[in-house]
Amino acid sequence: MTLVQFREYRDYAQNRQEANNAIMALLAGSQLANHVLHLTHGSEMQLSQIFPAVPHIKRFNLRTDRAQQFLGEAEEHLCAMAVPYILAIHEDLLMTTLKMLARDGHMTMRRADDAKSHNMHSTFESVTGHTLPAASVKQFHLLRFMRNCLIHAAGTANQALVGHIASLDAPTIQGWETLTGHPLMGSVTVGRKVSFKQGDLIASLAVTKRIAEECNSALVGKISRQTWADYVLREFQADGGNSQANDRLRKVKGIARFYYRALQLTEQELQDAIARA
The missing domain is CATH 1.10.10 (Arc Repressor Mutant, subunit A)
Incomplete structure (x- = not known):
C-alpha cells in the first residue's frame, strides 16, 4: 500500500514511533532492573543506599525483595497506561482526517468536530464510501471499552465491554488472539477486573496502524x-x-x-x- 505522507500523517507516524520506543524501553527497563536486583538478593539495605546516584531512587526506597515484587508486577500497569496513549494518538489522526474531508467539502466542519471515538470510524466510512477493515475496527472498540473500564469503572468490566465481547465474530476473535498471544476474555463478567498485558499493547499498535493506513488510502481518492x-x-x-x-x-x-x-x-x-x- 502506497501512502500519502502529508504532514499530519508524518507527525502521527513519528508520535507512534516515539510512544512505542518509550513504552518498550519502560517494559524492558522494569525487567532489566528486576534482573539487576537479583545481584543484591538477601540484602537488608534500602535501594537508596545501594544505588545512591540513581535519580528519584528515594521515591522507590524499598528493600530489594520488595522492590522486585513491584517490578515483577509493573508490566500490567505500564500496559494499562500505554494502551490509552496509543488509542489517543490514533483518535487524533482520525479527527484530523475528518477535518480534511470537511475542508474539501465532503461534510460540514461541525459534523467533523462532533465525531467521537465511538463513531469516528463509521463517520469516516459514511463520508468516504470506503469500508475500513471490520475486524480491526471491532478490535479497536474492544480496546476502547477496556480503556473506558479502566478510566470510568475503577478498572472493572462493565456491561458495555461484556456485551461487545459477546458480539464479536470468530474471525475477529481469532485475529485478536493471534495479535495478543492470549485468549480473549470470553469469561469476563461485570465487576471482574480488566487486566492489560503486553499482548494488548501489541494489538493496539497493530490495529491502529492498519486502520490508519486504510484511512490514508481512502483519502487518496476522496480528497480532490x-x-x-x-x-x-x-x-x-x-x-x-x-x-x-x-x-x-x-x-x-x-x-x-x-x-x-x-x-x-x-x-x-x-x-x-x-x-x-
Whole structure:
C-alpha cells in the first residue's frame, strides 16, 4: 500500500514511533532492573543506599525483595497506561482526517468536530464510501471499552465491554488472539477486573496502524487533486517558502515527489496551486 505522507500523517507516524520506543524501553527497563536486583538478593539495605546516584531512587526506597515484587508486577500497569496513549494518538489522526474531508467539502466542519471515538470510524466510512477493515475496527472498540473500564469503572468490566465481547465474530476473535498471544476474555463478567498485558499493547499498535493506513488510502481518492496540490504548497510555505519564482516550482515539485508520490501530481497541478496562493 502506497501512502500519502502529508504532514499530519508524518507527525502521527513519528508520535507512534516515539510512544512505542518509550513504552518498550519502560517494559524492558522494569525487567532489566528486576534482573539487576537479583545481584543484591538477601540484602537488608534500602535501594537508596545501594544505588545512591540513581535519580528519584528515594521515591522507590524499598528493600530489594520488595522492590522486585513491584517490578515483577509493573508490566500490567505500564500496559494499562500505554494502551490509552496509543488509542489517543490514533483518535487524533482520525479527527484530523475528518477535518480534511470537511475542508474539501465532503461534510460540514461541525459534523467533523462532533465525531467521537465511538463513531469516528463509521463517520469516516459514511463520508468516504470506503469500508475500513471490520475486524480491526471491532478490535479497536474492544480496546476502547477496556480503556473506558479502566478510566470510568475503577478498572472493572462493565456491561458495555461484556456485551461487545459477546458480539464479536470468530474471525475477529481469532485475529485478536493471534495479535495478543492470549485468549480473549470470553469469561469476563461485570465487576471482574480488566487486566492489560503486553499482548494488548501489541494489538493496539497493530490495529491502529492498519486502520490508519486504510484511512490514508481512502483519502487518496476522496480528497480532490486541487486540495492535495494546495497541501503540497502549504508545506512549502510552512518551511519558509521564500524562494525566487524561478526556484519555487522546483522545490514544490520536490515535496510532491518525496512525500506525495502516491498521487502523481502533475507539474500543471502544482503550478495552479502556486497561482492560487
